[in-house]
Amino acid sequence: MEQENINQPLDQTQEQPVQPTANVQEGPQQVNPTPADKPDNNLVLAIVCTVCCCLPLGIVGIIKACKVNTLWISGQYEAAVYEANEAKKWSIWGIVLGLVGSILYVLIAVLSAFASN
Amino acid sequence: MSLLQFCRHLPATKYLVLLLAAVAMVLLLAFNPENFWFWPKCPFKLLTGLDCPACGIQRFAHAALNGHFAAACRYNYFLLYALPYTFLVVLAYYLPRGRFKQRLANVVEGKFAVYLYVALFSLWFVVRNIMKI
Numbered sequence: 001m002e003q004e005n006i007n008q009p010l011d012q013t014q015e016q017p018v019q020p021t022a023n024v025q026e027g028p029q030q031v032n033p034t035p036a037d038k039p040d041n042n043l044v045l046a047i048v049c050t051v052c053c054c055l056p057l058g059i060v061g062i063i064k065a066c067k068v069n070t071l072w073i074s075g076q077y078e079a080a081v082y083e084a085n086e087a088k089k090w091s092i093w094g095i096v097l098g099l100v101g102s103i104l105y106v107l108i109a110v111l112s113a114f115a116s117n
Numbered sequence: 118m119s120l121l122q123f124c125r126h127l128p129a130t131k132y133l134v135l136l137l138a139a140v141a142m143v144l145l146l147a148f149n150p151e152n153f154w155f156w157p158k159c160p161f162k163l164l165t166g167l168d169c170p171a172c173g174i175q176r177f178a179h180a181a182l183n184g185h186f187a188a189a190c191r192y193n194y195f196l197l198y199a200l201p202y203t204f205l206v207v208l209a210y211y212l213p214r215g216r217f218k219q220r221l222a223n224v225v226e227g228k229f230a231v232y233l234y235v236a237l238f239s240l241w242f243v244v245r246n247i248m249k250i
Contacts, residue, residue, distance in 0.1 A: 043206055043231070044210045047202075047206055047234070048203070050238060051199060052171065062231060066232070098157075098160055101164075102158055103157075
């Protein structure tokens with residue numbers, strides 16, 4: 001056990017200088033995104049979802065959509081895109097669930113009306 | 118950018134959404150949701166028996182579109198705040214790029230506005246189910 005503990009810090013110190021140089025080389029190649037590239041935060045979808053009665057998923061969507069702009073401004077572009085996609089996913093699931101639920105309800109209502117006749 | 122140019126550059130999906138909203142409004146104006154079976158029912162209410170924060174939106178729209186505004190408010194007071202806010206969010210989404218869109222979006226999509234909406238939404242959900250309003 002003691003031998004392993006002594007060896008590990010040595011390995012890390014050897015590896016560490018390599019990583020920053022690799023990052024610096026990749027840095028300039030990435031084109032800095034302009035404000036126009038900012039992803040749509042899908043807040044519209046999320047709010048429509050809450051107003052159309054699928055509340056838990058819509059609230060998740062709203063909170064995720066709210067993070068997009070601040071993440072983008074702070075330079076975390078990938079995280080911003082990720083949250084935007086998450087917001088879209090949750091809101092669309094909410095809207096789909098709401099629609100499917102109401103269609104099922106109408107179907108059941110029609111069927112039961114037929115059955116009682 | 119003129120209005121005509123703006124309309125020309127609006128993508129088809131945005132037109133489709135506007136069209137659907139217009140159709141829904143006309144249907145809500147003409148057919149009272151309380152009397153016709155084909156209006157969608159809230160799946161949340163069917164499952165849990167609770168009124169969700171937006172429950173009453175169809176009756177609200179029917180009454181408001183027919184000019185009975187006070188009666189509309191009685192169906193759901195929260196919509197007095199939620200619908201204008203939704204309208205502003207949608208407006209910020211539809212506006213062409215520019216300073217006005219940016220300023221509106223900064224307010225409407227800002228942390229304060231969003232968390233206020235979430236907080237009031239949750240509060241209204243609890244209050245309306247306790248007080249049966």
